[in-house]
Amino acid sequence: MLEKALKGEPRYWAWVVFLLVVIGAGFGAYLVQYNEGLTITGMSRDVTWGFYIAQFTFLVGVAASAVMLVLPYYLHHYKAFGRITILGEFLAISAVTMCLLFIVVDLGRPMRLMNVLLHPTPNSILFWDMVVLNGYLFINLFVGWAALGAERKELPPPKWTKPLIYLSIPWAVSIHTVTAFLYAGLPGRGFWLTAIMAPRFLASAFAAGPAVLIMLAFLVKKLTKFDAGKEAIESLAKIITYAIILHLFFFFLEVFTVTYSAIPGHLSHLQYLYFGLHGHPSNVMPLMWLALTCGFTSIALLIVPKWRQNHKILLPAVILVFICTWIDKGIGMISGGFVPNPLHEITEYAPTGLELMITFGVYAVGALVLTILYKTAITVKQYKELT
Amino acid sequence: MMGVNRRDFLRIAGLTAAIGMGGKTAVDLLWPGQLDAAEGGIEGWWKSKTPENPLYPGDLARGKEIPNPGELTAKRWGMALDMRKFTADSRAAVIKACNEVHNVPSIPGNQNIKWIWETSFGHAFPDLEQEYMDNEVHDLPFLVLCNHCDNPPCVRVCPTKATFRRQDGIVMMDMHRCIGCRFCMAACPFGSRSFNFADPRKFFPEGKESNPTYPTRTKGVVEKCTFCTERLAKGELPACVEVSGGAMLFGDMADSGSPVRQALRTRYAIRRKNELGTAPQVYYLI
Ligand code: SF4
Numbered sequence: 001m002l003e004k005a006l007k008g009e010p011r012y013w014a015w016v017v018f019l020l021v022v023i024g025a026g027f028g029a030y031l032v033q034y035n036e037g038l039t040i041t042g043m044s045r046d047v048t049w050g051f052y053i054a055q056f057t058f059l060v061g062v063a064a065s066a067v068m069l070v071l072p073y074y075l076h077h078y079k080a081f082g083r084i085t086i087l088g089e090f091l092a093i094s095a096v097t098m099c100l101l102f103i104v105v106d107l108g109r110p111m112r113l114m115n116v117l118l119h120p121t122p123n124s125i126l127f128w129d130m131v132v133l134n135g136y137l138f139i140n141l142f143v144g145w146a147a148l149g150a151e152r153k154e155l156p157p158p159k160w161t162k163p164l165i166y167l168s169i170p171w172a173v174s175i176h177t178v179t180a181f182l183y184a185g186l187p188g189r190g191f192w193l194t195a196i197m198a199p200r201f202l203a204s205a206f207a208a209g210p211a212v213l214i215m216l217a218f219l220v221k222k223l224t225k226f227d228a229g230k231e232a233i234e235s236l237a238k239i240i241t242y243a244i245i246l247h248l249f250f251f252f253l254e255v256f257t258v259t260y261s262a263i264p265g266h267l268s269h270l271q272y273l274y275f276g277l278h279g280h281p282s283n284v285m286p287l288m289w290l291a292l293t294c295g296f297t298s299i300a301l302l303i304v305p306k307w308r309q310n311h312k313i314l315l316p317a318v319i320l321v322f323i324c325t326w327i328d329k330g331i332g333m334i335s336g337g338f339v340p341n342p343l344h345e346i347t348e349y350a351p352t353g354l355e356l357m358i359t360f361g362v363y364a365v366g367a368l369v370l371t372i373l374y375k376t377a378i379t380v381k382q383y384k385e386l387t
Numbered sequence: 388m389m390g391v392n393r394r395d396f397l398r399i400a401g402l403t404a405a406i407g408m409g410g411k412t413a414v415d416l417l418w419p420g421q422l423d424a425a426e427g428g429i430e431g432w433w434k435s436k437t438p439e440n441p442l443y444p445g446d447l448a449r450g451k452e453i454p455n456p457g458e459l460t461a462k463r464w465g466m467a468l469d470m471r472k473f474t475a476d477s478r479a480a481v482i483k484a485c486n487e488v489h490n491v492p493s494i495p496g497n498q499n500i501k502w503i504w505e506t507s508f509g510h511a512f513p514d515l516e517q518e519y520m521d522n523e524v525h526d527l528p529f530l531v532l533c534n535h536c537d538n539p540p541c542v543r544v545c546p547t548k549a550t551f552r553r554q555d556g557i558v559m560m561d562m563h564r565c566i567g568c569r570f571c572m573a574a575c576p577f578g579s580r581s582f583n584f585a586d587p588r589k590f591f592p593e594g595k596e597s598n599p600t601y602p603t604r605t606k607g608v609v610e611k612c613t614f615c616t617e618r619l620a621k622g623e624l625p626a627c628v629e630v631s632g633g634a635m636l637f638g639d640m641a642d643s644g645s646p647v648r649q650a651l652r653t654r655y656a657i658r659r660k661n662e663l664g665t666a667p668q669v670y671y672l673i
């Protein structure tokens with residue numbers, strides 16, 4: 001089926017070439033990092049994870065959110081998701097691919113990656129994260145591919161995919177839960193030490209993932225005339241509305257516990273993020289407030305059904321959802337967790353140009369994977385509909 | 388007898404005699420600062436030191452079964468820093484000795500490597516600082532280092548067992564196994580770990596390593612204080628203890644006669660972030 005990705009208009013090829021150029025630039029930047037070490041990043045002794053791990057965390061959420069399609073479609077036979085579910089599954093594949101790449105580029109000694117398997121360590125959450133992420137990648141590859149292949153032959157999806165599909169539902173929850181556990185089990189990091197981390201992650205993921213999917217569906221419709229269906233988009237928008245409200249609600253719960261208890265080890269991180277600490281304004285303050293503003297504005301736009309159904313309003317609304325959730329995980333999560341450091345000192349973090357180039361490179365790999373998979377899926381689906 | 392009571396002394400002497408170890412070695416072990424190269428085999432002694440921490444079974448508590456002849460051994464190593472004995476000079480000497488012995492590079496900026504360093508009371512003990520505390524204590528620079536926690540979160544999170552707990556409680560690093568994921572650095576609540584962001588060999592103060600007998604590290608791995616396992620193996624005390632002028636005590640926490648245990652019996656001591664339950668084995672005598 002993949003040969004479908006080899007035939008396309010010039011516009012398609014121009015896009016592929018563009019992605020390859022970005023990937024090439026990212027790879028070049030990575031070679032510099034490989035030779036010089038992670039010193040080329042903005043990370044430091046105090047902020048030891050940066051942009052890479054933040055993107056990883058965000059994208060795990062995007063990947064997990066495929067469950068928001070899989071569950072209604074396969075478990076509740078919600079037919080409206082018939083055309084879009086495959087887009088969600090393929091988005092998950094692309095997102096998990098990026099996750100794994102972000103882990104690799106973050107490693108100090110990437111050549112030793114296999115040590116995680118050679119010396120399996122069940123008490124390390126990172127070990128489990130690797131297990132669940134790889135598992136999720138394969139489940140989605142098998143399920144998505146088999147479903148598409150069957151569709152081409154006008155057959156129902158093969159029987160053996162059923163158990164895999166059911167498995168993929170809790171599995172999707174597990175990838176983001178385990179990722180939250182990476183953070184939430186560390187003593188002495190007050191910002192992360194919260195039992196609500198996993199639900200908060202899931203809520204923001206179920207807002208961010210479908211938001212990305214709606215943006216993609218609009219784009220795909222514009223470019224290929226492939227329409228995911230009005231009802232599917234409306235249902236997704238509903239899911240996003242609930243999820244973004246939950247996300248901000250969970251955030252409020254966090255703020256309440258931290259500020260009302262006023263325990264310094266927990267409070268100082270929030271203070272740093274939103275107000276700065278010890279008279280030291282934080283470099284992420286404007287972004288954190290922007291995220292909150294975007295979040296609340298998006299709720300205002302989404303909560304009214306009439307507005308939500310109007311695509312001219314829906315699109316900006318989901319873009320706001322994306323900005324809100326991306327800043328929350330892609331920036332606040334790391335800066336808030338590491339600053340102040342365990343000795344209560346402030347070392348700020350900002351990514352470097354090379355770090356950003358590598359980040360864009362990884363995103364471009366994800367976009368390429370997504371392009372190829374979507375191209376294949378849409379060609380198959382449109383071909384079927386034409387005949 | 389430096390406060391060792393008679394019963395303890397007899398017990399140690401008896402133990403020493405029973406396993407055929409030179410009495411001098413045992414005494415040296417317990418009274419630092421008077422130590423020569425130890426003699427005599429002590430096989431079997433180490434073996435009896437089974438790991439007591441059930442959280443770290445199997446190879447999470449790796450360690451040699453048979454120590455070198457003359458190796459300093461303990462059931463549970465620990466350290467005490469006598470804050471009243473330290474002077475500016477001895478603090479500087481301690482840091483210098485550690486850095487030189489372990490080829491710790493001096494990297495400018497915030498991607499630096501620190502094994503043992505000076506900080507203020509408020510930074511070392513953020514939860515104990517209060518407005519009206521004794522100025523003398525408050526303004527005293529404190530030396531901080533890896534606490535070789537009895538319940539070390541860094542070991543718990545490491546995905547490759549590159550960070551592991553030896554049977555004698557020392558939390559060690561395998562630089563050849565570490566993949567540089569820095570999970571251990573996120574997990575350590577004391578900021579005791581450093582990552583080699585760049586090749587450390589470019590940053591040796593004199594252009595080359597100060598101690599050719601100690602391995603230099605590569606870029607991309609994490610490192611920290613090791614309680615000088617390489618020196619213990621030769622029967623020597625940690626480098627910092629040796630030059631501290633008696634301000635640092637080192638010994639077996641399982642042995643009530645060890646210098647650390649003796650000091651803890653008579654002096655008020657604090658540990659960093661006791662409330663987190665990592666059970667630091669570095670004690671600060673106030
Ligand atoms: S002080 Fe930090 S590095 Fe040392 S044992 Fe404890 S947790 Fe691990």
Ligand code: SF4
Nearest residue numbers: 545565566568569571
């Ligand atoms: S950086 Fe090395 S020692 Fe630390 S957790 Fe990762 S593999 Fe283990």
